[in-house]
Amino acid sequence: MIAGTVDSKRVALAPRAIDARIGMMLFLASWGMVFLTLFFSYAVLRFQAPVWPPADVPPLPTNVKIFAWTNTILMIVSSVFLKNAFGRRLNSPRSIVFVGATMLCGLVFLFLQIETWLELWRPGMYMSDGTYQSLFYLLTGFHALHVAAGLLLFIWTLPGLRALAGIGPRPTADRAIHYEVRAYSVSMFWHFVDVAWLATFAVVYFT
Amino acid sequence: MRLLKFAPPAYLTKYAAWLTGIYLAFGHGIVSAEQVPARYTPPTDISVDGHLFDSLFILVTWMILGLFVAMTAILIYSMIAFRQKPGKRAVYEKGDSKKDAVKSVAFAIAIFLGVDGPLLGFSHRDVIDNFWNFPNTKEIDNDKDVLRVEVLAQQWAWNFRYAGKDGKFNTADDIVTLNDFRVPVGRKVLLQLTSKDVIHSMFLPNCRIKRDANPGEITRMWFQTKNDAVGDYQIACAQMCGYAHYLMQGSFKVLSEQQWTDWYGESARISENWATAQNEFEGKHAELKARNNYSWGWEWKSQPPQ
Amino acid sequence: MDDHIHPEPTSFISKYIFSHDHKVIAKQFIFLGLFGLLFGGVMAMIIRWTIAYPGEPFPVLGKLLFSDTNGLLSNDRYAMFFTMHGTIMIFFAITPILIGGFGNFTIPLMIGARDMAFPTLNMLSFWAYFVSVLFLAGSFFVPGGASAGGWVAYPPLASTQFQAGWGHTFWLFAIYFVGASSTMGAINYITTVIRLRAPGMGWFDMPLTIWGLWLTAVLNALFLPVLTGGAILMILDRVAGTHFYTAASLGQKGGDPILWQHLFWIFGHPEVYILILPAWGIVSDLLSFFSRKPAFGYRVTACAMIAITILSALVYGHHMFTTGMSPMLSESFQILTMIISIPAAIFFENWLHTIWHGQIRLATPMLFSLGLVFVFGLGGLSGLYLGSIATDLYLHDTYFVVGHFHLTMAAAVLFGSFAAIYFWFPKMFGRMMNDTLGKIHFWLSVVPLTAVFVGMLIVGYAGHHRRTPSLQAYEYLKPLQQMNVWITVAALSLGAAQVLFIINFFMSLFAGPKAPNNPWGVGTLEWMLPSPPKYYNFEKIPNIYYGPHEYGNPSVKDRDWVGQWEDPKNPGSGGPNAH
Structure with missing residues (x-):
């Protein structure tokens, strides 16, 4: 029996798990402010321009838009997978399967994001060309870094998830809480990255 | 009576000794600075x-x-009246009601x-x-009621442009000066400012006003001098604009109506002559023809954004 | 409670370098901060010297540092110096001493916790901070020298076009890491206060020190990221050639240089309160502790702190009255700014009411607290001129501003830090500081300090604009030279007085008398522990029965204080841990 678990509906959370949740929420609020700052900058620069996108910037190619839509769907699906992975206690291999699915979505997202940039570089749209281009690459690039970070963090949780699922030696109760806290915190981060993408998508492609 | 027993006289003497030491070490500076009588209030007020x-x-x-x-x-x-006395207690009031x-x-x-x-x-x-x-747009169609001046700040100087006799900017008779800002006494002056490089701030301490000159946008400022304000003053740059920021001063002359008419007319004439000479020169040497010389790249905005 | 105790580390590295112990991390921060204070202070002396005595090398240091210019501070170095003076004092002196240092030290001790909620994060916070220090120190040695556009770093002056080289980019990296460090710290503080208060300690049973630090942490968590975001844009502008802050008139496709000013001041104004709130909290407590009287209107003071925290986020525009912001926006910011004087007035009223009819012990921490009230009074009141547009149009960017923010942020926070150091030194290092030397230090500080910054208010009023190494270019500034010389003399005496503090600090550290558990007779939780407290602080987490300011409680007969941990059935007995 694991002393505390992340599902508050069943068993009371271990104090450390609550600490971690609060800490993670604070971190995400704080980091969300960085995103908000970038969106604010976008708004300020965008509303100063008489025409947006500027006249000398060709419209985004159709496949870039398709990539973006696909990425949006991927992000939403990945969040659903993740919700499933942690929907119940983390003691079955199915969590690992769902986390794997989430990671796959993330990988494809990154791949498509890189494709997007390549697609735009080919006709010669670079970051240093003008404010519009700078903002485009900044917002998409900044978000992609978070996706990459999220993937690395998932890899970091995998040994713990394995141990929780009963593959290999059984963790001590203390270790188990540790693993759960880690997995849950990373999942919060991923949901945040998902929401951040929806905002980025709306800002970059629809304003 | 020694009210403050924690500052024993011995240490006070030491402090005095310290101050004396500092004075002896650096004191010549204090003395040599007394060439100009000190002033602790703003410079003369010349604006209405x-x-x-x-x-x-x-x-x-x-x-x-x-x-x-x-x-x-x-x-x-x-500190004096409520110092701790042995055996006494403070009033127990929390002020929480x-x-x-x-x-x-x-x-x-x-x-x-x-x-x-x-x-x-x-x-x-x-x-x-x-x-x-700001003076409204109807007033400023001619420079009779409101003198319009374009200001272009740069590291580390002020450029001024007056419309000249024809009342239009970016024409041959524009008067352009460097670090030399002249206005007629008693007339409203409306400035539009921008900067060539970094952010500057045009500070007229005698008029108690300042406004930033930002690159890429036009800001404005206005003032009106008092009727007895004829004289020489200075413009300062108040915003940090590089390592020679402290040298970025300009002369600010308030002229009597007569002096103004003379200076303005003469300057406009010189400008025109110069433009004519340049046109002739460029006519002969087409390869040297410069771009439009009469402009700093922006038009006077009759209705600025703010 | 989480009775999760790790064994105490034994090796030197895990005990003193990569320590998880909040008390060790606090000391690391404080030593780094004091070093920064020394560094920034010496820079200030050299800056003042240059203004007062043009053409004369600074004694001793001048020849050593600027051998290539005959010991003189050249104009470009002058710009570097005031830029770095500001940056160092704000991010590398005040922040580490009060927030990193005393935040770490007092929060777990005063709320009855064994450590921070996230000890590892705490350690990382220090080391991120250390990386930032390395970047800032390194920026002096890169070709082109350190950042030189003022600590506000307005573009385009901060762009590669006007500041080539890596100096300013390093500055931005330093800011970035300070942001990371502060965010980690803030998350830790907020969580610790929410989660690890000892049983029985409600929000309004916390010492005001903790209130100040907690609200600071909230502001840190929410507004430092704005600067981080702004710094990311500027780094990209400098490194990748993007166009966020470039101006259209530079022959480029332009962004907006004013955008940085918005971002910077959205962060910058809360930053003012980030720096001052801990000092307010500490002083509110100390005034009560040393008047032997409960803090008057404790709840109202705490609520005023909350109000000021919220207001601080809404007033940043008063830094930009002269940029050409729309008059309506300017007027709104003007009104919001003025509203801050309501909570500020409440502070002063409650402070004065606390000491009124008290039994005041004029120990060094108390003197510095009273000094803060005095100096902050001057600073706060001089802010009125700058909050109103009509007067700000003249006073903006003059020495009046310099005097004002030094009186509030620098002087007040400096006094807050000194009060905190003199007060908690026994608990921190187990030895008492010399009180007589401390009192002399106070009087030798408060007099020249007031002289320096009130002098700046006066020259600012007389029209002296900021960031000028020399006044000689202006006819109308020449009459101010004399006043500036006196300011410099006062500044040098202020600097000289700090030698007393350094002597006192190190003498007491190694040879001070051993401190008893509760030298001041104070009832907050850290004073029930031995000095210095053991690893993991509390053997048994105490139950809380009293508020933090129980002085002169008539139900206790034999002494005038009650510990928060004491049993109300038998108050004044001291409980199991008291001595």
């Missing part, structure tokens, strides 16, 4: 609105001086209304009616 700042400043000073003196008096009195809370908030609001209130009111009035009450 300048007294608004002066009087508001004095008003606020008196108000807050009252608060500050009261506070200091309480501090010092408490609702009545106390209401009292302190009411007191704070009273201070707000009493001190900040007038300040806000006067500031609002001065800004809306005077400092930012």
Whole structure:
């Protein structure tokens, strides 16, 4: 029996798990402010321009838009997978399967994001060309870094998830809480990255 | 009587010795600086609105001086009168009752209304009616009522452009000066400012006003000199603009109507002659033809954004 | 409670370098901060010297540092110096001493916790901070020298076009890491206060020190990221050639240089309160502790702190009255700014009411607290001129501003830091500081300090604009030279007085008398522990029965204080841990 678990509906959370949740929420609020700052900058620069996108910037190619839509769907699906992975206690291999699915979505997202940039570089749209281009690459690039970070963090949780699922030696109760806290915190981060993408998508492609 | 027993005279003497040491070490600076009589108030007020700042400043000073003196008096009195006496206890009052809370908030609001209130009111009035009450566009079609001047700041100088006799900017008879800002006495002057490189701030201490000159956008500023203001003054750059920021001064001359007419007419004539000569030269040497010489790349904006 | 105790580390590295112990991390921060204070202070002396005595090398240091310019501070170095003076004092002196240092030290001790909620994060916070220090120190040695556009770093002056080289980019990296460090710290502080208060300690049973630090942490968590975001844009502008802050008139496709000013001041104004709130909290407590009287209107003070925290986020525009912001926006910011004087007035009222009819012990921490009230009074009141547009149009960017923010942020926070150091030194290092030397230090500080910054208010009023190494270019500034010389003399005496503090600090550290558990007779939780407290602080987490300011409680007969941990059935007995 694991002393505390992340599902508050069943068993009371271990104090450390609550600490971690609060800490993670604070971190995400704080980091969300960085995103908000970038969106604010976008708004300020965008509303100063008489025409947006500027006249000398060709419209985004159709496949870039398709990539973006696909990425949006991927992000939403990945969040659903993740919700499933942690929907119940983390003691079955199915969590690992769902986390794997989430990671796959993330990988494809990154791949498509890189494709997007390549697609735009080919006709010669670079970051240093003008404010519009700078903002485009900044917002998409900044978000992609978070996706990459999220993937690395998932890899970091995998040994713990394995141990929780009963593959290999059984963790001590203390270790188990540790693993759960880690997995849950990373999942919060991923949901945040998902929401951040929806905002980025709306800002970059629809304003 | 030794009220403050923790500052024994021996140490005070040492402090005095320290000060003497500092004075001896660096004292020549103190002496050599006394070439000019010291001044502790703003430079001469030459604008019709300048007294608004002066009087508001004095008003606020008196108000807050009252608060500050009261506070200091309480501090010092408490330090002396309420010092710990052996065996005595302080009054056990927490001030946590609702009545106390209401009292302190009411007191704070009273201070707000009493001190900040007038300040806000006067500031609002001065800004809306005077400092930012720019001459309206009908008045400024000609330079008779309102003199228009374009200001281009750069590291580390001020360029000024007057419309010349035809009243139009970016034409051959524009008068362009460097670090030499002249205005006729008593006339309203409306400036539009921008910068070539970094952010500067045009500071006219004698008119109690300043405005930033930002690259890429046009800001504006206006003032009107008093009728007896003829004389030489200075413009300062108030915003950090590089390592020679402290040298970025310009001359600011208020001319009598006669001096102004002479200077303006003569300068416009010189400008025109120069433009003619240049046109002739460029006619002969087409390969040297410069781009439009008469412009800094922007038009006078009759209705600026703000 | 989480009775999760790790064994105490034994090796030197895990005990003193990569320590998880909040008390060790606090000391690391404080030593780094004091070093920064020394560094920034010496820079200030050299800056003042240059203004007062043009053409004369600074004694001793001048020849050593600027051998290539005959010991003189050249103009470009002058710009570097005031830029770095500001940056160092704000991010590398005040922040580490009060927030990193005393935040770490007091929060777990005063709320009855064994450590921070996230000890590892705490350690990382220090080391991120250390990386930032390395970047800032390194920026002096890169070709082109350190950042030189003022600590506000307005573009385009901060762009590669006007500041080539890596100096300013390093500055931005330093800011970035300070942001990371502060965010980690803030998350830790907020969580610790929410979660690890000892049983029985409600929000309004916390010492005001903790209130100040907690609200600071909230502001840190929410507004430092704005600067981080702004810094990311500027780094990209400098490194990748993007166009966020470039101006259209530079022959480029332009962004907006004013955008940085918005971002910077959205962060910058809360930053003012980030720096001052801990000092307010500490002083509110100390005034009560040393008047032997409960803090008057404790709840109202705490609520005023909350109000000021919220207001601080809404007033940043008063830094930009002269940029050409729309008059309506300017007026709104003007009114919001003025509203701050309501909570500020409440502070002063409650402070004065606390000491009124007290039994005041004029120990060094108390003197510095009273000094803060005095100096902050001057600073706060001089802010009124700058909050109103009509007066700000003249005073903006003059020495009046310099005097004002030094009186509030620098002087007040400096006094807050000194009060905190003199007060908690026994608990921190187990030895007492010399009180007589401390008192002399106070009087030798408060007099020249007031002289320096009130002098700045005066020259500012007389029209002296900021960031000028020399006044000689202006006819109308020449009459101010004399006043500036006196300011410099006062500044040098202020600097000289700090030698007393350094002597006192190190003498007491190694040879001070051993401190008893509760030298001041104070009832907050850290004073029930031995000095210095053991690893993991509390053997048994105490139950809380009293508020933090129980002085002169008539139900206790034989002494005038009650510990928060004491049993109300038998108050004044001291409980199991008291001595």
